[in-house]
Amino acid sequence: MPRHYVVPSLITWLMLLVCQSGCCLLDSITAASNFSLVPNYINTSNLHQDYCERKRKLPNFVGWRLSTEKLTATLPIDNIQENYVREVQNSIFSVVYPTPLKSRVLLVAVSKEVLEDILDLDFSVSETEEFLHLVSGTKILLESLPLAHRYGGHQFGSWAGQLGDGRAHLIGVYTNRFGDRWELQLKGSGRTPYSRNGDGRAVLHSSVREFLGSEAMHFLGIPTSRAASLVVSDDDVWRDRFYNGNIKKERGAIVLRIAKSWFRVGSLEILAFSGELELLRTLLDLVISEHFPSINVNDSNRYLIFFSEVVSETAHLIALWMSVGFAHGVCNTDNFSLLSITIDYGPFGFMDSYDPDFVPNTSDDERRYKIGNQANVGMFNLNKLFQALNPLLDIRQKQLASQILEGYPEQYYKHFTELFKAKLGLLGDSEDDGYLIAFLLKLMEDTKADFTMTFRQLSEISQDQLKELSIPQEFWALQDVAKHKFFANWVAMYLLRLKRNTGDSYSERSRRMIGINPRYVLRNWMAESAVQKAERNDFSEVRLLQQVLQHPFQMQTVAERAGYAQRPPAWAKEIKVSCSS
Numbered sequence: 355m356p357r358h359y360v361v362p363s364l365i366t367w368l369m370l371l372v373c374q375s376g377c378c379l380l381d382s383i384t385a386a387s388n389f390s391l392v393p394n395y396i397n398t399s400n401l402h403q404d405y406c407e408r409k410r411k412l413p414n415f416v417g418w419r420l421s422t423e424k425l426t427a428t429l430p431i432d433n434i435q436e437n438y439v440r441e442v443q444n445s446i447f448s449v450v451y452p453t454p455l456k457s458r459v460l461l462v463a464v465s466k467e468v469l470e471d472i473l474d475l476d477f478s479v480s481e482t483e484e485f486l487h488l489v490s491g492t493k494i495l496l497e498s499l500p501l502a503h504r505y506g507g508h509q510f511g512s513w514a515g516q517l518g519d520g521r522a523h524l525i526g527v528y529t530n531r532f533g534d535r536w537e538l539q540l541k542g543s544g545r546t547p548y549s550r551n552g553d554g555r556a557v558l559h560s561s562v563r564e565f566l567g568s569e570a571m572h573f574l575g576i577p578t579s580r581a582a583s584l585v586v587s588d589d590d591v592w593r594d595r596f597y598n599g600n601i602k603k604e605r606g607a608i609v610l611r612i613a614k615s616w617f618r619v620g621s622l623e624i625l626a627f628s629g630e631l632e633l634l635r636t637l638l639d640l641v642i643s644e645h646f647p648s649i650n651v652n653d654s655n656r657y658l659i660f661f662s663e664v665v666s667e668t669a670h671l672i673a674l675w676m677s678v679g680f681a682h683g684v685c686n687t688d689n690f691s692l693l694s695i696t697i698d699y700g701p702f703g704f705m706d707s708y709d710p711d712f713v714p715n716t717s718d719d720e721r722r723y724k725i726g727n728q729a730n731v732g733m734f735n736l737n738k739l740f741q742a743l744n745p746l747l748d749i750r751q752k753q754l755a756s757q758i759l760e761g762y763p764e765q766y767y768k769h770f771t772e773l774f775k776a777k778l779g780l781l782g783d784s785e786d787d788g789y790l791i792a793f794l795l796k797l798m799e800d801t802k803a804d805f806t807m808t809f810r811q812l813s814e815i816s817q818d819q820l821k822e823l824s825i826p827q828e829f830w831a832l833q834d835v836a837k838h839k840f841f842a843n844w845v846a847m848y849l850l851r852l853k854r855n856t857g858d859s860y861s862e863r864s865r866r867m868i869g870i871n872p873r874y875v876l877r878n879w880m881a882e883s884a885v886q887k888a889e890r891n892d893f894s895e896v897r898l899l900q901q902v903l904q905h906p907f908q909m910q911t912v913a914e915r916a917g918y919a920q921r922p923p924a925w926a927k928e929i930k931v932s933c934s935s
């Protein structure tokens with residue numbers, strides 16, 4: 355039985371009408387709100403005023419509307435409504451309600467930026483009961499049918515058939531004051547028709563990592579899903595964290611995460627694979643019309659142009675990951691966004707020592723998803739996208755698509771080079787730039803130098819100190835690289851190259867480099883330490899990290915005191931990133 359929670363109120367309706375005819379130009383969205391989380395008492399006139407003055411930063415949920423209407427009107431929905439595991443056909447979504455957590459729910463963290471900048475909600479909303487209900491899946495809007503998405507995918511190289519949202523619920527789409535659509539999804543909110551053998555839950559440990567990881571990536575300037583909130587309960591969730599037969603009790607947690615769209619390569623693959631070509635076309639047309647405004651939906655080449663954009667953006671995204679030492683960890687086609695944003699934070703990691711073989715998932719014995727293989731995996735996934743589009747392309751378009759795909763490595767390399775040139779503060783072009791970058795990376799690899807801090811310290815060190823190879827103690831990562839017998843050669847080459855930066859100065863260059871080379875990233879040991887405290891209901895470190903990682907390029911006293919820019923502690927090497935999530 356769906357759990358509707360309805361407090362429709364005449365007052366709400368009236369208030370909305372008043373507002374609509376009044377000043378709020380942006381409020382056409384308020385047309386019909388059966389939003390259920392209505393406070394007991396509403397003073398309509400104040401509210402109307404508030405509305406306008408606050409430019410829609412709402413102190414509560416009145417008039418705040420989520421809907422999945424457009425999706426359910428455009429795309430076919432599974433006609434079975436019961437919630438049991440099954441193969442679903444000819445549908446994109448199944449309607450399924452979250453399963454509320456049973457025990458007390460605590461708010462671990464909230465993103466003020468997501469609430470205020472994206473969801474038009476005042477931060478104070480997060481202190482209300484209603485908010486807790488919304489983000490823990492206990493109350494759902496009447497109008498918004500919660501959905502689980504059916505998709506397939508290639509996992510670790512092989513076709514895995516139907517996968518789908520096994521523990522996530524799309525609870526609604528929110529259109530904000532800028533007219534941007536955001537899809538709100540709960541993760542860890544219970545079983546769905548796609549749960550396979552899973553219990554539909556997520557544990558605190560992986561949820562903290564997703565919350566902090568996605569927010570950190572955003573503030574590093576990398577396209578990503580965002581996290582609005584994280585709650586934890588005392589509900590027991592049993593996990594064999596390291597697949598070693600050691601089953602442990604953990605606590606159920608739910609992240610409210612948002613993205614412009616959660617469609618993945620696997621969303622299309624399953625349709626192509628099962629021959630649902632009309633549906634494939636419908637879904638693609640929806641994705642194109644909603645998210646690729648530059649493509650004309652009537653253009654007979656639209657799928658080709660779409661493919662070309664996804665290829666470019668994916669090349670760019672993976673180069674961006676590399677530029678901050680981010681390894682996604684599970685780049686299966688079902689974890690790869692059609693919008694080329696980073697999604698599905700699982701066993702991801704920011705590498706400490708530079709190592710192209712770095713794999714964050716310690717069970718990935720083949721090292722398929724090691725950091726140095728991400729660009730190749732991107733190619734693999736784009737090729738799977740190409741195959742999914744294939745039935746909709748004519749012969750000429752297929753040829754063109756295949757040429758576009760062949761251009762991917764070059765696009766990737768171009769972005770990679772641009773990003774690393776910027777990391778080194780290089781302006782203009784020089785033939786040897788690629789070599790200069792590769793040379794440094796090789797030195798870093800040989801000396802196991804810290805990736806993040808080597809670049810950061812190159813931004814902070816003075817030109818004279820570098821020239822004289824006198825590297826002060828506090829530049830610990832650079833000191834490591836400096837142990838390499840070819841370091842002096844590299845420095846000489848680098849300084850020579852910097853002279854070719856026309857119109858540049860030392861301070862200008864340093865300023866640029868500091869703005870692109872972060873001082874703080876979410877290292878595994880930092881996340882781990884925050885998780886351990888969170889397990890004891892001490893959320894201070896989660897919140898501290900959240901704060902610090904909002905300004906990754908700015909030196910911060912609290913962060914320095916916490917050792918976030920120091921050499922990782924010895925125990926960092928021992929951390930195994932759990933596979934259970």
Ligand SMILES: *[C@@H]1O[C@H](CO)[C@@H](O)[C@H](O)[C@H]1NC(C)=O
Nearest residue numbers: 643647648649650651652653
């Ligand atoms: C696409 O074609 C339809 C029907 O001919 C038309 O109404 C619509 O305006 C066209 N859209 C664009 C973006 O050209």
Ligand SMILES: *[C@@H]1O[C@H](CO)[C@@H](O)[C@H](O)[C@H]1NC(C)=O
Nearest residue numbers: 509684686688689698699700
């Ligand atoms: C990635 O997709 C796999 C299926 O390939 C799914 O089991 C897993 O939960 C996804 N990863 C994350 C972190 O969501």
Ligand SMILES: *[C@@H]1O[C@H](CO)[C@@H](O)[C@H](O)[C@H]1NC(C)=O
Nearest residue numbers: 684700701715717718719933
């Ligand atoms: C880690 O790698 C192993 C081995 O390939 C795989 O079975 C497991 O699903 C991966 N973990 C995650 C969370 O993807």
